[in-house]
Amino acid sequence: MLVSDTEVYISGFGCITPIGNNGDENLQSLRLGQCGxxxxVLFESKYASLYLFxxxxxxxxxLCSLLGFEGVKGLTRTDLLAFKAFGDAIQDAGLRPEDISSYDTAFVSASTVGGMCLTDQLYRDSNLQSDNGEFLNSYSCWAHATRIAGHYRIRGLVDAINTACSSSANAIMHGARLIKTxxxxRAIVGGVDALSKYTVNGFNSLQILSQGYCKPFDADRDGLNLGEGACYLVLESRESLGDRKPLAVVAGYGNANDAYHTSSLSDxxxxxxxxxxxxxxSAGIDPEQIAYVNAHGTGTDNNDKVESEGFRRFFKRIPPFSSTKSYTGHTLxxxxxxxxVYSVFALMYGELYPNLNFGKPEGPNGLVPVLKTTKADLCYVMSNSYGFSGNCTSLIFKRL
Structure with missing residues (x-):
């Protein structure tokens, strides 16, 4: 499929994460090195006392009160987080109701768990042990996208992606390609996942949950912390953008699948x-033009070792990098x-955010991430996301 040289602009975003309920709070936490x-406090699990989240x-x-959804039935935490971030994104971009409802507007969302965040309720419903069926239409990974599309009367393309931990990176790539072709x-793109017993129990069975704070790229790393959140970006063509000032450009993207193992990357x-x-x-640049990489960096042995190997083989001189999962946990x-969005912050404000909890490189030639908030002259930054079964995605953003 031919892809044009049309530039894809980011005109706004909305995010709610463990380090902030909006963009400004997230930015402040990144600058201060405040971990979430x-x-x-809210998530109930037998593992709640064993692990950090x-x-x-x-x-x-x-969330219901904030969104004006008091009394609305069938909404999961996934739905509520998604509605919050989506609403903030369209407001930040200045989209009008007629823009959102236009057939020229696409909505591409992503989720790994979807409505299965209600793990116990799903079990009761599926085993006919429940008298209340309000969540029967809520369990799929696309239920939140369907609800948002209905609420905002979105008539253009609506899609939902589940490639595990690369899901919303792929949503961004898909939206950018829709505009380029x-x-x-315009495309509203992003993803959402809430904490759930389904994922906590699953990751616990893989023995990759840390009982302390995750330490991406540290020699003594012992696993990841699961997190939750939602984030959407508004992508627009120059024609759609009009006189509004964009934040950054989606300059390039790439996806590949090594198909090596269900839950591990190839060595x-x-x-x-x-x-x-x-x-x-796709960005039309050389690797040496990448000035910063927001690494996938989960804090697991396989992921960090393989990502470090990828950096060594791809870059002649490895640029500054860090994993912001040390702030939020892994939000799937x-x-x-x-x-x-954190990569766009880096471009907009010319600063790098530290990789928290790092203490010791892995061996004499181990890579050392960014360790403190640092001013930097950035033109291109890369953000990496890797999902189960080796679904790997890299996005490149360009400063205006």
Whole structure:
């Protein structure tokens, strides 16, 4: 499929994460090195006392009140987080109701867990143990997207993606391609995931949850912290943007799948390398022009080791990099979009955000991430997201 040289602009965003309920709060936490990982207050699980999580501070009832959804039945925490971030994004971009309802507007969302955040309720419903069926239409990974599309009367293309931890990065890539190929003038893209027993139990069975704070790229890393959140970006063509001032440009993207293992990346970083190569190729730049990388960096042994290998093989001189999952935990399907916004922050304000909890490089030639908030002259930044089964995506953003 031919892709035009049309530039894709980011005109606004909305995000709610463990380090902030809006964009300004997220930016402030990044600058101050304030971590949002802690013992959960709202999430109930037998593992709540054993592990730390990145939990959004607002309860479901607080979200309902904030959104004006009191009394609305069937809404999961996934739905509520998504509505909050989506509403903030369209407001930030200055989209009008007629823009959102236009056939030229696409909506591409992503989620790994979707409505299965209600794990116990799903079990009761599926085993006919429940008298209340209000959530029967809420469990799919696309239920939140369907509800948002209905609420905002979106008539253009609506899609939902689940490629695990690269899901919302792929949503951004899909939206950018829709604009470049003339299938849409604007696209609202991103993703959402809420903490759930389904994922906590699953990651616990893989034995990759840390009982302390995750330490991406540290020699003594012992696993990840799961998190939750939602984030959406508004992408627009120049024609759609009009006189409004954009924030940054989606300059390039690449996706590859190494198909090595269900939950691990190949040791020789095949998928990671191909994704980064495709991203710089689509951006029309050389790897040396990348001034910062927001790494996938989960804090697991396999991920960080393979990503480091990918950096060594791809870059002649590895640029500054850090993992902002050390702030939020791993937010799964929302991670790619959240980290895309953090990458845009880096471009907009000319600053790098530290990789928290790092103490010791892995061996004498181990890579050392950014360790403190630093001013930097940035033109291109890369954001990496890797999902289960080796679904690897790299996005490149350009300063205006």
């Amino acid at each position: 990982i802690r013992k959960p 990145g939990e959004v501070s607002l309860s479901n009832s607080e 003339g299938r849409a003038k 020789n970083a095949i998928g990671i390398l191909r994704a980064m190569q495709n991203a710089v190729l 399907g929302a991670a790619g979009a959240i980290e895309a």
